[in-house]
Amino acid sequence: MQILVTGGAGYIGSHMVVSLLEGGHQVAVLDNYANSSADILKQVEEITGKKCPAYEADVTDAGQLDALMAEIRPDSVFHFAGRKSVAESVERPDFYHQQNVVGTQNLLSAMAKCGCNQIIFSSSATVYGAPEKLPLTETHRVSPFNPYGVSKLAAENAITRWTDAAPERRAVLLRYFNPVGAHISGKIGENPKGRPNNLFPFIVQVAAGLRAELEIYGDDYETPDGTGVRDYIHITDLVEGHIAALAYAQNHKGSEIFNLGTGKGYSVCDVVHAFEAATGIKVPYQIKDRRAGDIATCYADAAKAESQLGWVAKLGLEQMCRDGWRWQENQSGDAQK
Numbered sequence: 001m002q003i004l005v006t007g008g009a010g011y012i013g014s015h016m017v018v019s020l021l022e023g024g025h026q027v028a029v030l031d032n033y034a035n036s037s038a039d040i041l042k043q044v045e046e047i048t049g050k051k052c053p054a055y056e057a058d059v060t061d062a063g064q065l066d067a068l069m070a071e072i073r074p075d076s077v078f079h080f081a082g083r084k085s086v087a088e089s090v091e092r093p094d095f096y097h098q099q100n101v102v103g104t105q106n107l108l109s110a111m112a113k114c115g116c117n118q119i120i121f122s123s124s125a126t127v128y129g130a131p132e133k134l135p136l137t138e139t140h141r142v143s144p145f146n147p148y149g150v151s152k153l154a155a156e157n158a159i160t161r162w163t164d165a166a167p168e169r170r171a172v173l174l175r176y177f178n179p180v181g182a183h184i185s186g187k188i189g190e191n192p193k194g195r196p197n198n199l200f201p202f203i204v205q206v207a208a209g210l211r212a213e214l215e216i217y218g219d220d221y222e223t224p225d226g227t228g229v230r231d232y233i234h235i236t237d238l239v240e241g242h243i244a245a246l247a248y249a250q251n252h253k254g255s256e257i258f259n260l261g262t263g264k265g266y267s268v269c270d271v272v273h274a275f276e277a278a279t280g281i282k283v284p285y286q287i288k289d290r291r292a293g294d295i296a297t298c299y300a301d302a303a304k305a306e307s308q309l310g311w312v313a314k315l316g317l318e319q320m321c322r323d324g325w326r327w328q329e330n331q332s333g334d335a336q337k
């Protein structure tokens with residue numbers, strides 16, 4: 001199958017490209033490298049022994065996108081391109097709308113023009129907002145409370161309108177929980193530009209000596225140890241969820257939503273301790289105030305993905321820590337400082 005991966009040089013996109021190439025697909029990458037580097041595609045080539053064309057392009061540029069889609073003519077699109085920082089979205093809500101919503105609308109329009117009827121979309125558990133009931137099922141009400149979440153929900157809705165408009169169109173909307181870890185080869189992983197916003201890359205950078213200590217945002221939540229609880233999912237499992245979604249989309253018209261999570265919640269302290277146990281490296285930390293907009297606990301009900309996609313997450317927290325650390329060890333520390 002000819003597949004376009006938008007945001008294919010990014011954290012999740014690059015792992016997806018590896019898996020698709022290994023599965024024998026023809027893959028083209030589209031990325032503006034706003035949060036990544038074209039160099040990552042050399043690593044992808046090293047892992048797979050295969051090259052794929054990469055186009056430097058921006059999904060917010062409708063004309064450029066139309067021209068590229070007409071050239072690539074994909075059978076299916078994986079849409080990862082977008083911005084993902086909650087804090088930045090609060091400062092620049094219009095920018096997030098432009099990147100995540102208008103970018104998606106442009107893509108859908110370009111797909112319609114070149115006769116591509118299938119999209120797999122990266123959504124987020126952020127669309128649920130504060131959970132009313134746990135674990136979170138796909139039917140839980142959606143109520144995002146930051147502009148990033150609002151943009152993800154608006155993009156989901158744009159995709160659903162797109163499939164509703166023509167019977168042959170197919171979309172799978174995947175709501176990720178907390179993807180972490182790295183490819184088993186240690187050649188690709190999460191490499192955020194600047195100070196990491198997320199817990200896992202921060203821990204990894206503290207362990208590598210790139211940051212002095214972890215700041216734990218609050219130990220007074222109503223959780224077993226007072227720190228926030230999340231559903232961490234290994235990037236390899238997440239990618240396998242997309243492969244299952246691709247097979248599903250081939251046989252199902254319209255739009256369908258699936259959670260991709262493990263169904264297990266771990267606190268910040270659990271993650272720190274698991275990382276220390278897996279790597280033998282101490283992670284110094286300090287307890288700080290709660291981070292604005294954080295919730296106490298969030299984890300998935302992943303039963304729908306199991307029953308309809310035939311997918312379950314298999315890898316545990318220890319493996320997430322080991323693989324994430326292996327990737328960090330392969331990086332040049334100086335390059336990141």
Ligand code: NAD
Pocket residue numbers: 006007008009010011012013030031032033034035036037057058059060079080081082083084099103122123124125176177178179
């Ligand atoms: P990432 O920033 O590593 O990857 C996104 C890629 O898209 C980057 O390579 C970036 O350069 C590219 N990009 C950004 N804006 C673009 C634009 N306008 N045109 C073309 N390319 C553009 O992020 P990621 O962690 O790989 O996330 C991928 C997707 O998954 C995002 O849409 C994100 O919202 C979603 N998601 C991520 C997480 C997570 O924790 N990583 C959780 C839920 C959802």
Ligand code: UDP
Pocket residue numbers: 178197198199200202214215216217218227228229230268291294
């Ligand atoms: N967190 C933390 N220190 C950090 C980053 C995150 O204590 O430097 C906590 C955060 O408050 C939350 C958990 O780690 O309880 C996961 O945060 P992350 O930003 O990775 O994911 P999200 O909050 O988006 O689910």
